Amino acid sequence: MNQMKRETSIGLTLLPWLVLFPQNASAMHIMEGFLPPVWALTWWILFIPFLALGIRKLKQIVNQDSHQKVLLALCGAFIFVLSALKLPSVTGSCSHPTGVGLAIILFGFLIVPVLGGIALLFQALLLAHGGLTTLGANGMSMAVVGPLVGYLIWLSACKLNLRKDVSVFLCAFFADLVTYAVTSMQLGVAFPDPHAGIMASVLKFMSIFCITQIPIAMAEGLLTVLVYEQLTKRQLLVARGH
Amino acid sequence: MKKTMLLLVCVIGLTLLPFLIPHAGDYSGSDNQAQQAISQLDPNYKPWFAPIFEPASSEIESLLFTLQGSIGSAIVFYILGYYRGKRAAHADH
Numbered sequence: 001m002n003q004m005k006r007e008t009s010i011g012l013t014l015l016p017w018l019v020l021f022p023q024n025a026s027a028m029h030i031m032e033g034f035l036p037p038v039w040a041l042t043w044w045i046l047f048i049p050f051l052a053l054g055i056r057k058l059k060q061i062v063n064q065d066s067h068q069k070v071l072l073a074l075c076g077a078f079i080f081v082l083s084a085l086k087l088p089s090v091t092g093s094c095s096h097p098t099g100v101g102l103a104i105i106l107f108g109f110l111i112v113p114v115l116g117g118i119a120l121l122f123q124a125l126l127l128a129h130g131g132l133t134t135l136g137a138n139g140m141s142m143a144v145v146g147p148l149v150g151y152l153i154w155l156s157a158c159k160l161n162l163r164k165d166v167s168v169f170l171c172a173f174f175a176d177l178v179t180y181a182v183t184s185m186q187l188g189v190a191f192p193d194p195h196a197g198i199m200a201s202v203l204k205f206m207s208i209f210c211i212t213q214i215p216i217a218m219a220e221g222l223l224t225v226l227v228y229e230q231l232t233k234r235q236l237l238v239a240r241g242h
Numbered sequence: 243m244k245k246t247m248l249l250l251v252c253v254i255g256l257t258l259l260p261f262l263i264p265h266a267g268d269y270s271g272s273d274n275q276a277q278q279a280i281s282q283l284d285p286n287y288k289p290w291f292a293p294i295f296e297p298a299s300s301e302i303e304s305l306l307f308t309l310q311g312s313i314g315s316a317i318v319f320y321i322l323g324y325y326r327g328k329r330a331a332h333a334d335h
Contacts, residue, residue, distance in 0.1 A: 036290075072295040074321045076317075079315075083310075084308075084311035125294070128303075131291065133290075192283070205279065208279060216256075222249050224255060225249060228320055234326060234329060
């Protein structure tokens with residue numbers, strides 16, 4: 001009883017501290033070797049089926065007309081550019097967008113595990129950013145869960161007949177933000193706070209990742225709208241009924 | 243066109259915003275600080291795997307990041323330009 005009380009009070013005293021001082025951390029993918037083996041393996045096992053589905057989807061698209069292939073290349077390239085841009089954020093630390101919004105809108109979320117996986121692999125191998133052992137976890141956050149939420153938001157926005165540019169923005173914004181919320185959760189469950197438990201730890205990582213990410217996700221949303229409109233202008237999206 | 247410019251201005255504004263408001267951050271992009279949070283939560287944790295290849299310096303790292311961005315934007319703008327040209331040629335006939 002006393003123990004629980006103490007835990008709660010530690011959690012509560014931690015909370016304002018988290019909100020006030022989120023600045024001394026950068027928001028990035030999970031670093032190489034920074035997930036315990038059990039968790040690294042768990043996330044890899046979860047990621048592999050999505051990767052397989054993604055490759056199947058990729059094959060389907062490549063077998064269609066060349067028009068689709070070109071758009072696919074564009075989506076992959078867009079992810080490549082945006083995940084290379086480390087932007088400053090209002091918290092005084094830097095983070096980068098994910099760029100998955102365009103691919104979600106043009107091809108659905110199942111293609112993202114492949115496209116996002118390529119960008120993650122490039123950064124893990126050449127830039128020591130993210131990592132091979134943590135690629136499963138980073139893939140699940142950036143290329144599966146984030147895109148899935150973005151896709152659901154895109155579908156609902158279309159159902160609600162929202163303006164296309166607003167829908168595109170919302171999809172990209174939430175796919176980005178959810179990615180880093182999942183990252184926080186992944187780190188939180190792997191490193192629970194010894195006193196205040198998993199939730200306090202998740203909150204701590206969220207304060208690190210998510211606040212920094214808000215303006216960056218907005219910038220990502222705007223850039224996605226920009227490219228989307230250029231595609232519309234070139235009548236590249238007409239055939240798809242958007 | 244007007245809307246494109248407006249969107250670009252908004253993105254630039256969002257990027258400049260952090261420099262206009264007070265905060266204690268130093269714009270560090272290194273992953274060291276996320277590692278600090280982990281070492282606070284679990285002081286005994288040691289990374290069990292190191293990157294196979296690490297850029298020799300921050301200059302090399304920025305070279306590789308620039309390369310990543312350039313490859314991506316080359317493809318994006320090639321495709322946008324290709325279809326713009328194609329439409330223009332189509333309109334001529």
